[in-house]
Amino acid sequence: MEEFLMRIGDRWQAATSNEWIESENPYTGKPWARVPRGTSRDAEAAVLAAHEAFTEGPWSRMSPADRGLLLYKLADCMAADAEHLAELEVRDTGKLKAEMLGNLRYLPRWYQYYGGLADKIEGSVTPIDKPGMFHYVAYEPLGVVTCIVPWNSPLLLTTMKVAAALAAGNTVVIKPSEFASTSVIEFARLFEKAGFPPGVVNVVTGYGAEVGEVLTTHPLVRRVAFTGGDVGGKAVATAAAKTFKRISLELGGKSPNIVFADANLDAAVKGVISGVFAATGQTCMAGSRLLVHSSIHDRFVDKLVAFVSAAKLGDPSRPETNMGPVSTRPQLERVMKYIEIARSEGAKCATGGRRGSGEACGDGWFVEPTIFTGVKNSMRIAREEIFGPVLTVIPFDSDDEAVEIANDTPYGLAAAIWTTSLERVVKMPKRLHSGTVWVNAYRVVSYLAPFGGVKGSGIGRENGIEAIKEYLETKSVFINGNPDVPNPFVMG
Incomplete structure (x- = not known):
């Protein structure tokens, strides 16, 4: 049993309660590590350490260029430690090692990008309409930022918040x-190695009810960046609103993957598989609703079933494995519950629909890749986020109907279209209510491309230049060049 500690200020420590949380390996179903069960006292100590570092420590006096250099050093440290961090995420989440290695080798680009952006946050001088008055706009950091990340992609979702926040x-x-705390804890060690001053980056582990409340309500916290479900998002938004904190919420999705009759069907099959079965369907952007034109419906479903039926479930650390286990016990129960709901609603299971079994699956939390046909968009499995390897197939007859079905959802995180029609390529993205639209692709992300949702999928954007604006305060400054002060009873 490996043991991990929290990082608060310049200390690595256990919880003040001296209690622990066991982390279970989804592939073996057994505990492999333990992390501190943090308390409200620990959370407050972390906030105070971050506030002190912001107001009094070396970080507060550091130039933007020097902050950028530290982010470059961090990127190098992360690249050098990629395999170790990937292995931790595999143990904690059950994601494929091949995917995690690719992920960890790409994540340093975020810190390089924002390292380069740190000294390019420029203000402006305005041609103010007041005679003798000089006016400029400046951008300043907010202060302490709380970053709350879920279990499905800990380091990716941490990076999408922390890189921009630190650059600002x-x-x-x-x-x-x-x-899934271990990879984030180990990642925090790299900030120390890269030369970041104590208190700039802190990690507190524990349960949301015991730690999260302080981190979302403390008066010294200026912003909360949250990724998770809509229930948690509402709780964070409500708590943060009491002290008027800024928030960003990257929540769930029920994203439509739309295949038109003129699409390259072989490419679309791979895109659909990648969209919902990669990462065992445990991504907020999962293309869990397949909308397919009626004229190709049966042929396309047959292709999908044939492709999925050949997928190998098993040890996520082995290169031949195509799909790993579900990441947590509660999530396994949730996915199986929705499979039963689908059957009770009258959907037809074209493939899968059972717990994964056999020697390759061992005692792990596996679910067979599952495809349901005969689905109506009013069914629960088409409206509620399952967050697992379950695909619902819905036929459509026209472009207008496809758009109507796609937008008929409380979510709006992502969408995709598969077509060879230039007209559709131009027109369809404008008609789809989502923060991201892919054309003849799915599940593509970049540090350059803003990511976030509309409607119930959240507030704010991560990645790109848009993200750094989320972590800055805009200040307006007027300088009077006139020798006389205007009449105090008349607004100038």
Whole structure:
């Protein structure tokens, strides 16, 4: 049993309660590590450490260029430690090692990008309409930022918050999921190795009810960046609103993957598989609703079933494995419950629909890749986020109907279209209510491309230049060049 500690200020420590949370390996179904069960006292200590680093420590006096250099060093440290961090995420989440290695080798680009952006946050001088008055706009860091990340992609979702927050000059407190904390804890060591001053990056582990409340309500926290479900998002938004904190919420999705009759069907099959079965369907952007034109419906479903039926479930650390286990016990139960709901609603299971079994699956939390046909968009399995390897197939007869079905959802995170029609390529993205639209692709992300949702999928954007604006305060400054002060009873 490996043991991990929290990072608060310049200390690595256990919880003040001296209690622990066991982390279970989804492939073996057994505990492999333990992390501190943090308390409200620990959370407050982390906030105070971050506030001190922001106001009094070396970080507060550091130039943007020097902050950028530290982010470059961090990127190098992360690249050098990629395999170790990937192995931790595999143990904690059950994601494929091949995917995690690719992920960890790409994540340093975020810190390089924002490292380069740190000294390019420029203000402006305005041609003010007041005679003798000089006016400029400046951008300043907010202060302490809380970053709350879920269990499905701990380091990716941490990076999408922390890189921009630090480049803007803020300090952070990271609260990883109690189900998957180890990779984030180990990642925090790299900040120390790269030369970041103490208190700039803090990690507090534990349960949301015991730690999260302080991190979302503390008066010294200026912003909360949250990724998770809509229930948690509402709780964070409500708590943060009491002290008028800024928030960003990257929540769930029920994203439509739309295949038109003129699409390259072989390419579309791969896109659909990648969209919902990669990462065992445990991504907020999962293309869990397949909308397919009626004229190709049966042929396309047959292709999908044939492709999925050949997928190998098993040890996520082995290169031949195509799909790993579900990441947590509660999530396994949730996915199986929705499979039963689908059957009770009258959907037809074209493939899968059972727990994964056999020697390759061992005692792990596996679910067979599952495809349901005969689905109506009014069914629960088409409206509620399952967050597992379950695909619902819905036929459509026209472009207008496809758009109507696609937009008929409380979510709006992502969408995709598969077509060879230039007209559709131009027109369809404008008609789809989602933060991201892919054309003849799915599940493509970049540090350059803003990511976030509309409607119930959240507030704010991560990645790209848009993200750094989320972590800055805009200040307006007027300088009077006139020798006389205007009449105090008349607005100038």
